[in-house]
Amino acid sequence: MSQIAPHRTLDVRQQLSESEQTKLWVLLDELTDPEIPVVTLREMGILRALRRGADGRVEVVITPTYSGCPAMEQIHDDIAAALAREGVAARVVTQLAPAWTTDWMTAEAREKLRAYGIAPPHSAAAAALAAEGQSVVRFASNMRAGRAGGASAGGGFGTEPPVACPQCGSTKTTETSHFGSTACKALYRCLDCMEPFDHFKRI
Ligand SMILES: [Zn+2]
Numbered sequence: 438m439s440q441i442a443p444h445r446t447l448d449v450r451q452q453l454s455e456s457e458q459t460k461l462w463v464l465l466d467e468l469t470d471p472e473i474p475v476v477t478l479r480e481m482g483i484l485r486a487l488r489r490g491a492d493g494r495v496e497v498v499i500t501p502t503y504s505g506c507p508a509m510e511q512i513h514d515d516i517a518a519a520l521a522r523e524g525v526a527a528r529v530v531t532q533l534a535p536a537w538t539t540d541w542m543t544a545e546a547r548e549k550l551r552a553y554g555i556a557p558p559h560s561a562a563a564a565a566l567a568a569e570g571q572s573v574v575r576f577a578s579n580m581r582a583g584r585a586g587g588a589s590a591g592g593g594f595g596t597e598p599p600v601a602c603p604q605c606g607s608t609k610t611t612e613t614s615h616f617g618s619t620a621c622k623a624l625y626r627c628l629d630c631m632e633p634f635d636h637f638k639r640i
Contacts, residue, residue: 482541602627
């Protein structure tokens with residue numbers, strides 16, 4: 438189903454000018470994820486759009502990563518404060534549908550996560566390959582008694598590519614806890630370098 442039928446698109450008067458857009462994006466590009474300060478909100482895919490509301494005010498549209506994610510309030514406040522500092526009359530609009538997915542994270546965000554020590558979520562393409570049985574290395578968690586109903590449970594359900602260690606790159610890794618420092622991350626351990634690390638789960 439298309440989200441915006443052609444006759445529903447905003448008319449030109451209601452669009453932000455290119456210079457307004459540029460100025461706002463530069464401003465908003467300085468804002469980082471409160472939980473992962475190396476990644477910007479835009480790179481995370483949290484900042485969805487800039488538009489003009491019916492009353493003429495600028496609207497910054499954001500989509501929360503997880504419902505109930507404690508960082509969202511902070512994100513909302515950070516954006517509002519940045520806009521206020523620059524004297525921009527704007528408001529933050531939270532849009533819940535379509536739901537945020539880790540597929541909206543940019544390639545830069547994934548690379549920055551890895552450099553920060555967090556194994557990034559798999560891309561849609563990598564997950565699709567794994568689902569077809571084409572992942573190169575098998576998930577190693579079956580070396581250890583995994584949790585019941587985990588990714589290695591039979592039936593092809595939830596097949597994901599192996600999680601690579603962000604320190605050494607080894608895919609000999611095992612999930613030690615499905616919930617890491619935050620609900621969006623799982624705790625892993627590398628069986629080669631033995632370092633524990635967080636994996637940002639794909640949703
Ligand atoms: Zn390692």
